[in-house]
Amino acid sequence: MIDFYNEVLKEKENLLTDLKTLCQIPSVLDKSTAKGNQPFGAGCRQALDAMLAIGKRDGFVTDDVDGYAGSIDIGEGEDVFGILGHLDVVPVNKTGWNYPQFDATLDGDRLYGRGVADDKGPLLAAYYAAKIVNRMQFDRRYKMRVIFGCDEENGSSCVDYYFKHRPYPAMGFTPDADFPVVYGEKAISQYTLSGDFSQHDIIGIYGGKRFNVVPSVAEAYLKGDVKDYEASFKAFLAQYSLKGMIGKEGNVVKLLVNGRSAHGSMPQKGINAVVYLCHYLNSISKNALVDFVDRYFFEDTSGKALGIANEGRLGTTTVNLGVLNYKEGHAQIKLDIRYSDELTHKKLQETLMSHAKEVGFNEKHNDTDALYVDPNSELVTKLHASYVEYTNDHDHHPQVIGGGTYAKEMPNCVAFGAEFPGRDNHMHEDNETILLDELLKSTAIYAKALYDLIKK
Ligand SMILES: [Zn+2]
Known part of the structure; x- marks a missing residue:
């Protein structure tokens, strides 16, 4: 049996050198330097050039698709096995870092720097895995194509463009999420509801900023005096x-409720401050808006009251009311709804709007399809077996998640690493990090998986 980990160790220094090269490039979206063949700005262009140069240096055929994305072809085969990662990174805070932000610094057993975990480190791990596998003599069904986008963090227009101009690989994985392997991701629909409501005692309600975050604070402004509400509010x-507070602000009463934030894909883990506040307001005021929120969202993150609850192959429906703004009689609500694909986008829209229209809401929305690859398929079982072989972890199984990884951009593709179960690599945060040994182990896992999947 081939010891892929041992093969990876021989490449350790080269991998670290290339990772340093990529991480030293601040490949953050920069519209001010966007032009022609650098649609996401100079930093992303530079990172793309650096990755293409790595491929050329190693003797592979490279492809630059107008600065949106690129690829490196490794080996020969009738069909293509794709590996999809990204070179762009999210911005950094000026303070809060104990290491240079744009570098890959090894301190003890950990690497630090923007991109070491998301996604330059895992992308290079997969690239080196393909390189190691390619040196071996065996008959292959697939050639390997490492594809790298430059706009994953801002909507993935990079791969939309790429796949408009290049064919899809037969199958593949994306090293941009979690081990062991994610074979299903829910559909996501984000709705903005707008409508007008007469005001009565409620002057304004404000809470939340984003679709996909449970609001942790909500405020309401009411006519009257503190004493009118104090006892019932407390x-x-x-x-x-x-926790909350009540007080006078100018000549109106201000109420504030504290909840607990959580990711919008797991609203049941948070405490939605907006929904609780509306539950209170509905007990003291007649207002169709707060009645709507209270009726359909109070202590219900599964869409039961709305009639969109569903327990399917990708899990249960989740509904997050992420934003409510109500001012001068005009209300806007933002909903993030995730669901298994037995429920169609259209059925969801009809059901949701049958309730929302009743109180005068209009809607705008955006749908993302679900992802589902058979957990018993060759792809999923071989990826998982490779993970088990190099971790001896028999406790974590292929999983379904709330959705939204890069894997959705490519058919027959699943997310596969490189964050290990229970690990927090501080992606998108200060001091982004990855354990060096986990980066190397990921490389070995990818190598074995590629070997098993591409061989005849
Ligand atoms: Zn990423």
Whole structure:
């Protein structure tokens, strides 16, 4: 049996040198330097050139698709096995880092720097894996194509463009999420509801900033005096063990409720401050808006009251009310809804809007399809077996998630690493990090998986 980890160790220094090269390039979206063949700005262009140069240096055929994305072809075969990663990174804070932000610094057993975990490190791990496999003599079904986009962090227009101009590989994986392997991702629909509501005692309600985050704070402004609301508001806070405050601001009463933030794909893990506040407001005021929120969202993150609850092969429906703004009689609500693909986008729209239209809401929305690859397919079982072989982890199984990885950009593609279960690599945060040994282990896992999948 081939010891891929041992083969990876021989490449360790080369891998670290290339990772340093890529991480030293601040490949953050920069519209001010966007032009012609650098649609995402100078940094992304430079990172793309650096990755293409690595491929050329190693003797492979490279492809630059107008600065949106690029690829490196490794080996020969009738069909193509794709590996999809990205070279762009999210911006960094000026303070808060203990290491240079744009570098790959080894301190003890860890690497630090923007991109070491998301996604330059895992992309290079997969590239080196392909390189190692390619040196071996065996008959192949597939050639390997490492594809790298430059706009994953801002909507993945890079691969939309790439796949408009290049064919899809037969199958593949994306090293831009978690081990062991993600074979299913829910569909996502984001709705913006807008409508007008007469005001009565409620002057304004504000909470949340984004579709996909559970709002942790919500505020309401009411006519009247503090004494009109104080007793009932405090009783409400006590009943639901919430923190909040009530006070006078100018000549109106201000209420504030604190909840707990969570990712919009797991709204049940948060405490939605907006929804709780509306539950209180519905008890003291007649207003169709707060009645709507209370009726369809209070202590219900599974869409039961809306009639869109569904327990399917990708899990249960989740509904996050991410934003509510109500000002001068005009309300806007932003919803993030994730669901298994037995429920269609259209059925969801009809059901949701049958309730929302009743109170006068209009909608704008955006749908993302679900991803599902048979967990018993050759792709998923071989990826998983390779993970088990190099980790001896029999406890974590192929999984379905709330959705939204790069894998959705390519048919017959699943997310595969490189964050290990229970690990927090501080992606998108200060001091982004990855354990050097986990980067090397990922490389070995990818190599074995590629070997097993491409051989005849
Ligand atoms: Zn990423």
